[in-house]
Every structure is written in structure tokens, then in C-alpha cells.
Amino acid sequence: MFTGIVQTQATVAQLHDRDNFRQLTVEVSPEFLHNVALGASIAINGCCLTVVAFTETTVSFDIIDETLRLTNIGRLAVGDKVNFERSLKVGDEMGGHYVSGHIHCTGAIVKRERSTDNLALWIEFPESFKAYVLAKGFISVNGASLTVGQVESNRFSLHLIPETLRLTNLEHADIVNLEFDQQTMTIVETVERVLNQRGVM
Known part of the structure; x- marks a missing residue:
């Protein structure tokens, strides 16, 4: 669950593509990865993705066909900026509205x-x-x-x-x-x- 209050912009650092699959790695300031863990949820351009690897300044996600079909994640290129939000924790201020991170469609x-x-x-x-x-x-x-x-x-x-x-x-x-x-x-x-x-x- 997310609030829709974007915390920062991350930069697409690496992309690895296979058939109906993409691994996305973004680079972000270390403060936004504090206490991150494997399996954690992070919203990238509003899409809830699961952390599969991380360093002090990077975090990686595996993206499969349904997510690629419904979102703009498949359009990203290295160097692009993406909106970044860590998942909501109990006690966090609710500044936006409840956002699931499950994208319905794209718009132009x-x-x-x-x-x-x-x-x-x-x-x-x-x-x-x-x-x-x-x-x-x-x-x-x-x-x-x-x-x-x-x-x-x-x-x-x-x-x-x-x-x-x-x-x-x-x-x-x-x-x-x-x-x-x-x-x-x-x-x-x-x-x-x-x-x-x-x-x-």
C-alpha cells in the first residue's frame, strides 16, 4: 500500500530484457533505501514492484509480461527518471490517498x-x-x-x-x-x- 506522495525521482541505471521479461535497476540516493530488504515493495512510476536485489544506491526489480502490458515500465530507457515511493508503514502520515500500486492502464x-x-x-x-x-x-x-x-x-x-x-x-x-x-x-x-x-x- 502507498500514499501517492512521491518521495523522489530515481534514475534508470540498467535494463536486462528477455522474452516477456525485464529486469530494471534504478539508482537513488541512499537515504531512500534505508532498511530496504529483499521482497520489499516499492512503487516505480506508481507500479508496485518487488525488490530482488539492492546495493547502497541501487535497487533491482523483475518485471513480467502482465506488468509490461499494462504499464509504461517497458518503455523506459537507461537514464530515464522514474517516480519512487517506498511502501506505507503503520504510523506514516497519510498525505495523499490509498494507492495499491496496481496499474489499471496507461494514458497519453x-x-x-x-x-x-x-x-x-x-x-x-x-x-x-x-x-x-x-x-x-x-x-x-x-x-x-x-x-x-x-x-x-x-x-x-x-x-x-x-x-x-x-x-x-x-x-x-x-x-x-x-x-x-x-x-x-x-x-x-x-x-x-x-x-x-x-x-x-
Whole structure:
């Protein structure tokens, strides 16, 4: 479980690819790997990955076909920046919203609108997820817990403050991982199921 509060950006240091498999190694400041252990969960661009090896400044993950299919992890190249968040511990401050690290799909940043102190992004996503995207609702974008701005069909906007731009890779991203709010999904699907049972839909 994660909060969607990105702690830092890590750098892709190594990639080893085989058929439907990728080993990813990222480099990060040692302070963010304090007490890390094999089997620990770390969110990379919002995707919950399992630690398979580590040093003082690097951590490695094995990524299989389903994760490569659903996320932007397969698009990464050496030198790319990724959003990094350690898993939530009991007693940690809950600054964002509950994020599982289970990516539902990717979205494409189709428009950027810059002003003096913020950046607005428009993200297009698969139409099958439209019911779960609500104005002022929660969404995780590359692992960052954000509030949806406007919604137009299968596009939504985000308004990013300088601190979010500093901590995350969203300013220069093109394809982003999306995790929709699980509580919203549960409510929508429950209502739809009840209405179908009653013959309303």
C-alpha cells in the first residue's frame, strides 16, 4: 500500500530484457533505501514492484509480461527518471490517498497548458474506464496522488503546482501509468450491478 506522495525521482541505471521479461535497476540516493530488504515493495512510476536485489544506491526489480502490458515500465530507457515511493508503514502520515500500486492502464498526455506558477496537463485514457474518472476525484498518475480537474469524455485535466513538478517526472512525461481510485470503482460497479439486477440499466 502507498500514499501517492512521491518521495523522489530515481534514475534508470540498467535494463536486462528477455522474452516477456525485464529486469530494471534504478539508482537513488541512499537515504531512500534505508532498511530496504529483499521482497520489499516499492512503487516505480506508481507500479508496485518487488525488490530482488539492492546495493547502497541501487535497487533491482523483475518485471513480467502482465506488468509490461499494462504499464509504461517497458518503455523506459537507461537514464530515464522514474517516480519512487517506498511502501506505507503503520504510523506514516497519510498525505495523499490509498494507492495499491496496481496499474489499471496507461494514458497519453495530449496537451500541456503552462502559466507562471503551474502546469495543466490533459490526459487521454481508454474509454472503458470513463465511469471512474470524476471531477475533483482522486487518481494516481505515475504514482502521484492527484485531484482530477475537468473531465471531457475520455480526457481529464490535472493542475500541477511547482512542488509536484519538482518531485515527479510528470513535466516531461508522455505516456503515464494510471491507477483509478479503488473506492470510486467499487461504488460505481456496485451501483451498476444493483441497477442491472433491478432491470434499470
